[in-house]
Amino acid sequence: MRIAVQAETDANENRVAATPETVKTLIGLGAEMVVETGAGKGSAQDDAAYAAAGAAIAPDARAAAEGADAILRVRRPDPSELAGVKPGAILLAVLDPYGHEAELAAIAKTGVSAFAMELIPRITRAQSMDVLSSQANLAGYRAVIDAAASYDRAIPMMTTAAGAVQPARIFIMGVGVAGLQAIATARRIGGAVTATDVRPATKEQVLSLGAKFIAVEDEEFAAAETAAGYAKPMSPEYQAKQAELTASHIAKQDIVVTTALIPGRKAPILITKEMVATMGRGAIIVDLAAERGGNCELTRPGETVVTENGVKILGALNLAGSVAATASALYARNLVNFLKPLIDRETKVFAVNWDDEIVKATLLTRDGAMPHSNFQPPAGALEAAPAESPEAAPAAVTDEAPAAQDAAEAVAAPQPAESPAADDEAGDAGQAPEDESAPEDEPPAEDAAPEDAAPEDAAPDHAASDQAAAPGGARTPSRRPKPRGRTPRR
């Protein structure tokens, strides 16, 4: 079982899909590891560290891929980099499938079984594999650090001989995984933190982190969370009330970090250009929703905009990639956790259960076909694909290679719940957001502070909670805008 780790080809990608730690783990599981030279360069890992962990070092991507049973990547590779892999080899990467069906078809033609790591379902069993969560957590942290670095004033309250310095007012919009970590980070560096979300469950989480919660808490708010813990799109009436509430608040903020997303949709606009015009000179907005259109009307994805009134809007992309060593360490562990159930412990070869819920949710190409019902090849794109044959099938799978149509049907069909827990997680098939599991590890209620524990203008508590290494996940580490959002999940 040969597993190859290739270097990323995107010049802006510093992460790597395996670290010396995970190389050792995979060797312990029976793998022969090969790492392309320089793969860890952007993540503070040199070839010698991989060699010391037991990996062979390959001079280029093709040499790494030669004879491999699995390829580990951060981003979708060019099909040419897969030349020489074993038929049916496994590819793990953030495949960024939305709108890239043609690129996926080209990968399908190589015969690899490609798994999209960002499509891992949010079920209890898959939490340790959830790359969206591990990367969003870091993005939330980095958003606040970047904001602080761009801000031309100090963040914490200071009492000095020359007089007092007031703490920076930091407002976090959207309290999912990234937002929770942003709150905790903003508190740690001494900001006076407020936060908003449309899901009522977030109120307690915000308070437990010592921040103040701000929201329109009407009947619609009470019902804004799906069974799976995600936000529903809000009515125009609610949005108008929300805008009215946040407009006056935003005008007083020094730093605003936005992370608000609705699965499968363009990000909601929460900050209009009129609101930006009310902010003070030197104020900062970091828009973590930039990849999905942005929460601020003036955001330009991947760029920093400075408005006429001196507000800086950072259109953050791949923020996790700017803490590459940590992001790689977590991503690499996510991949190991995904691979473990695919390996037969006795024979030490890949033995994929193609009927497994996590496999079905993430498998985009297999045996020259595209089995995922949400990501079908453009017309004619697979015509030249090799006909399915026993030889083309992976050597050690637990079932017969299914016809592409069968596989597509299998993915599209509702699946039986595996356990009472899984049953709880199941929702209306086809209703994407409602289908996802509820968070398991929210900050405990008993830690919640009274609502007025962190008044907007109060000096912050410098012993801010560390709990925001919280649940779940947020956005894909991909750098490209995603017009159609995430895949429906059960």
Ligand code: NAD
């Ligand atoms: P997300 O990235 O989909 O959205 C970010 C936040 O934006 C959410 O909290 C959402 O409610 C909020 N939002 C949407 N519209 C808004 C609006 N108009 N105004 C203000 N806020 C708005 O969320 P996420 O980080 O993926 O987390 C969503 C949920 O999934 C959370 O409850 C999280 O704990 C859970 N989760 C569970 C698991 C798991 O069980 N394995 C894993 C990851 C996340």
